[in-house]
Amino acid sequence: MRTLGARVDADTLARVRTAVGSLVEPSLRHRLDELGMVGDVSAVRGGVRVVVHLPSTALPGQDRLRDAVRAAARVDGVGSVDVEVEPMSDSGRMDVARTLKAAPGLNTLGSRTRVYAVASGKGGVGKSVVTANLAAALAAAGQRVGVIDADVWGYSVPQLFGVREAPVALKGVMLPVRAHDVSLMSVGFFVDDAQPVVWRGPMLHKALEQFVGDVYWGELDVLLLDLPPGTGDVPMSLIELLPDVQLLLVTTPQAAVAAVAGRVAAMATDSRVPVAGVVENMSSISCDGCGAETPLFDGDAGASLAGSLGVPLLGRVPVDRELTRCADAGVPAVLEQPGSPAAVELSRVAATLPSHEPTLAGRSLPLFVSSESS
Numbered sequence: 001m002r003t004l005g006a007r008v009d010a011d012t013l014a015r016v017r018t019a020v021g022s023l024v025e026p027s028l029r030h031r032l033d034e035l036g037m038v039g040d041v042s043a044v045r046g047g048v049r050v051v052v053h054l055p056s057t058a059l060p061g062q063d064r065l066r067d068a069v070r071a072a073a074r075v076d077g078v079g080s081v082d083v084e085v086e087p088m089s090d091s092g093r094m095d096v097a098r099t100l101k102a103a104p105g106l107n108t109l110g111s112r113t114r115v116y117a118v119a120s121g122k123g124g125v126g127k128s129v130v131t132a133n134l135a136a137a138l139a140a141a142g143q144r145v146g147v148i149d150a151d152v153w154g155y156s157v158p159q160l161f162g163v164r165e166a167p168v169a170l171k172g173v174m175l176p177v178r179a180h181d182v183s184l185m186s187v188g189f190f191v192d193d194a195q196p197v198v199w200r201g202p203m204l205h206k207a208l209e210q211f212v213g214d215v216y217w218g219e220l221d222v223l224l225l226d227l228p229p230g231t232g233d234v235p236m237s238l239i240e241l242l243p244d245v246q247l248l249l250v251t252t253p254q255a256a257v258a259a260v261a262g263r264v265a266a267m268a269t270d271s272r273v274p275v276a277g278v279v280e281n282m283s284s285i286s287c288d289g290c291g292a293e294t295p296l297f298d299g300d301a302g303a304s305l306a307g308s309l310g311v312p313l314l315g316r317v318p319v320d321r322e323l324t325r326c327a328d329a330g331v332p333a334v335l336e337q338p339g340s341p342a343a344v345e346l347s348r349v350a351a352t353l354p355s356h357e358p359t360l361a362g363r364s365l366p367l368f369v370s371s372e373s374s
């Protein structure tokens with residue numbers, strides 16, 4: 001044991017470097033020494049000074065990182081710890097980007113990520129709010145969850161998660177935006193909310209390709225895709241890009257709405273995409289006073305659709321004003337109002353989401369080259 005206040009020796013400095021280097025950077029999900037983030041570690045009067053090289057000044061959670069470095073550096077024999085953060089050199093940033101690109105991606109064959117494309121025939125049936133709540137419920141249960149807002153023209157993920165910030169870009173790799181423990185990517189993070197997005201065809205495909213291949217998702221347990229309604233270009237592009245996607249259909253109980261959802265299912269089946277199940281939304285409305293459930297529409301189209309497809313009806317979500325209130329406030333209801341009727345049902349659906357063994361049969365291999373630009 002050394003006297004505090006004495007100059008720390010070389011052995012102690014080496015132990016500090018090891019301890020700091022073994023910390024895992026939360027957004028980049030690699031050790032600091034793997035990322036070349038540990039700079040000079042030197043003795044100063046009574047303690048140590050640790051320099052951390054930051055690959056991007058926009059990296060989220062910098063205060064937490066400083067605190068973690070300070071705590072890790074306080075090994076036996078060290079009194080005070082001075083943490084200094086400096087921007088990383090350009091070549092260091094290139095190395096970080098290379099390390100991240102070498103990590104398994106979503107389009108990597110054999111990836112263990114379960115991918116669900118949440119689809120509906122018509123708009124406004126609650127597909128996005130269902131996606132956001134399923135994602136938040138899965139994350140709250142300890143799963144590593146990502147959401148791609150593939151509803152390019154009608155994006156709502158930034159609003160539903162209460163976050164609007166530009167993703168950090170690092171030499172051709174983008175970091176997803178994090179909110180409520182979910183990793184997010186949306187066109188809405190790149191455009192002015194008042195401006196319409198008019199992308200079509202190749203531009204649309206390129207954007208989705210980048211969301212899948214140029215975003216550093218890390219190892220996800222579950223990825224949810226919020227698709228635009230209907231059977232347009234986007235579902236087809238994503239089916240090509242993601243080797244193992246399953247469809248989750250959201251419909252209201254009206255036959256006319258479920259019929260259009262059925263067409264989406266038919267398109268998926270033609271492309272050999274399995275349908276995991278059906279979620280019926282706005283099934284009933286409960287009386288505030290007595291709690292009695294009354295069907296909102298005549299019809300049982302969610303169950304009929306699931307029956308005709310031979311897939312499970314995963315849940316029946318009631319109309320619940322808490323769902324909309326929380327969505328408008330930017331916090332999924334499963335977190336903000338977990339006891340509300342819709343949140344209870346959506347948490348139950350999240351807990352029972354079916355999985356299936358990945359198969360490559362009949363699939364084209366999704367290979368593409370991503371650009372190296374910064």
Ligand SMILES: Nc1ncnc2c1ncn2[C@@H]1O[C@H](COP(=O)(O)OP(=O)(O)OP(=O)(O)O)[C@@H](O)[C@H]1O
Nearest residue numbers: 123124125126127128129154282318319320324327
């Ligand atoms: N069960 C529900 N109870 C109360 N409000 C709901 C329910 N489901 C959806 N809503 C509300 O209905 C509106 C439409 O929902 P949402 O945006 O999720 O639909 P969508 O199917 O994704 O639409 P689009 O595809 O056109 O973007 C939102 O304001 C949402 O909060």
